[in-house]
Amino acid sequence: MPRDEVPDRFAPWPPGIEPEVPVPGYPNTWTHTPSQPLHRRPAGRTEATGPLALHRKLPCGDANLAQLAPGRIAIGQLMHLSGRILDEDGRPVRGAVVELWQANAAGRYFHPIDQRDAPLDPDFIGNGRVLTDEEGRYAFFTIKPGAYPVPVKETWWRPPHLHFSVIGPSSLSRLVTQMYFAGDPLNAYDRILNAVPDAAARDRLIARHLPPEEVGDRWLGFTHDIVLRGRHATPATP
Amino acid sequence: MRPNEPLPPTSQATIGPFFPRTFFRTGDNDLTRVSAEAQPTARGETILLRGRVVREGGVSCLNMILEAWQADADGHFNHPLDPDRHLADPDFLGWGRAWTDAEGCYEFRTILPGGFADATGPRAPHINLTVMGAGLMRRVLTTVFFPDFAPANHADPVLALVPEAQRPRLLACPDGEADGIRVFRFDILLRGGPEEETPFFEE
Numbered sequence A: 001m002p003r004d005e006v007p008d009r010f011a012p013w014p015p016g017i018e019p020e021v022p023v024p025g026y027p028n029t030w031t032h033t034p035s036q037p038l039h040r041r042p043a044g045r046t047e048a049t050g051p052l053a054l055h056r057k058l059p060c061g062d063a064n065l066a067q068l069a070p071g072r073i074a075i076g077q078l079m080h081l082s083g084r085i086l087d088e089d090g091r092p093v094r095g096a097v098v099e100l101w102q103a104n105a106a107g108r109y110f111h112p113i114d115q116r117d118a119p120l121d122p123d124f125i126g127n128g129r130v131l132t133d134e135e136g137r138y139a140f141f142t143i144k145p146g147a148y149p150v151p152v153k154e155t156w157w158r159p160p161h162l163h164f165s166v167i168g169p170s171s172l173s174r175l176v177t178q179m180y181f182a183g184d185p186l187n188a189y190d191r192i193l194n195a196v197p198d199a200a201a202r203d204r205l206i207a208r209h210l211p212p213e214e215v216g217d218r219w220l221g222f223t224h225d226i227v228l229r230g231r232h233a234t235p236a237t238p
Numbered sequence B: 001m002r003p004n005e006p007l008p009p010t011s012q013a014t015i016g017p018f019f020p021r022t023f024f025r026t027g028d029n030d031l032t033r034v035s036a037e038a039q040p041t042a043r044g045e046t047i048l049l050r051g052r053v054v055r056e057g058g059v060s061c062l063n064m065i066l067e068a069w070q071a072d073a074d075g076h077f078n079h080p081l082d083p084d085r086h087l088a089d090p091d092f093l094g095w096g097r098a099w100t101d102a103e104g105c106y107e108f109r110t111i112l113p114g115g116f117a118d119a120t121g122p123r124a125p126h127i128n129l130t131v132m133g134a135g136l137m138r139r140v141l142t143t144v145f146f147p148d149f150a151p152a153n154h155a156d157p158v159l160a161l162v163p164e165a166q167r168p169r170l171l172a173c174p175d176g177e178a179d180g181i182r183v184f185r186f187d188i189l190l191r192g193g194p195e196e197e198t199p200f201f202e203e
C-alpha cells in the first residue's frame, strides 16, 4: 500500500456524530463510561499507522451467513448486503477487514451469553469476516435479524440491526458501528441509535433498500457505505 | 467516485456483549506473529502484558475486547507512513486482539517496543490499547509505558499531556516472569474517581 493511499490527517470527530454518553436508561453505560475528561493529544505516527495485511492474522472470506452448508439455509428473510468502506475524502479503503455479526430471525445470538428464551436456528451462526476489494467494496449474504429486548429495568426492544467492526489502515480509523433498517417502528425507541445526537448522522446508519429491479426477487437487497476517519493531506490528482 | 469530497465519518456504537467467540483464534493476542502459523519474530525481548479490566466499584468486566498496536523492537511500523518502513521487522505484526475472562483478565504476548521520534517529538516505547465492550458506547483509548525507560518517558510529549499525578497509572508494573519471559501488569479502571481512573485519550 503506497503512502498516498493511506490517510494522514485526523481531525476530531465532527459534532453530533459521536454517541452522547452515558446513555439515559442504559445502566451499563453509567458504570463503564470514563467519568474524567479525555486527554487530547496530537495525532502522531502511532495513531496514523495501523496493521496492514491483517488477513493473515484474521482469516477472511466468510461472506455467506445464510447458508451454513449446502442445503442448510437459515430461517428468515434472505438478504444481500453490499457497500463500500470509504475514508473522509470519499476514497475507497482497500484491504480493510470487515467483521459482521447479528442475531437470528428470532432475535437471538449464537453466543453463550445470550440465554434468552427465543429459538436458536441450527443453520445460523450469524457472523462473517471479509476483506474489502480494490473499490473498498464488501458484501454479505445473510438473513434479516429479529428484534430483541434489552434486559434492563426499563427495558426496550432493540430494532433489527447488524453489528460491524472495521479495521482500516490507521489505529484512529478503527470503527465499531451498527446498521439499521428503514421504517422499523422500534428505531424511534432505540437508546443506542438515538444516542447519536445528529439526525443526519442517525440516517447514515440506516441501510438503503434496493428494489427487486436491481437485485431480483430471491432476496431483499440492501446497500450500506461506512466512512472511516481520516483524510489525505495531499489531494489525489484524478 | 469523487476523491476529496468530504464525507462525515460513520458514528461508532458499542460492540455489545455478543461479539462472536467464533471470531477468536488461538494466537490472536500474540503480536509477535504475523499469522497463527508463522514463526514469532526473532528481534526484541518477548514480554507478556497482563491486566484486569474493571468498571466502577472495581467490578470485573467480562467479555471486553482489547486491541493492541505498537512499533517493533527498533521503533518502526510496517506502514507507509513510517519513513523508515524499509527497516521494519517483517516478522512482527504489532497488532493483536485479546478478550477478558470472567475475572476481567486479558493477556497479550508481544515484544518490548522501541521508541522513535515523529512530528510530535521523541516518543518513549509504548503500546496503544483500545478497549471495547458492552456499556462502552465509544471505545476507550489508552497507552501503556514501561518503567524501563524513565528518561524517555520523562521526555514523551503524550505522557506530558497527562497530569503528573496520573502518569504512574500509565506505567506497566513489572510482575515477575513466566517461562523465562518478563511479565508486565497493566490494569484498567474504566470509571472511577479522578484519584484512580485510568487516563484515556481523545480519539
Ligand SMILES: [Fe+3]
Pocket (backbone or CB within 6 Å): A103, A158, A161, A163, B016, B018
Ligand atoms: Fe445486537
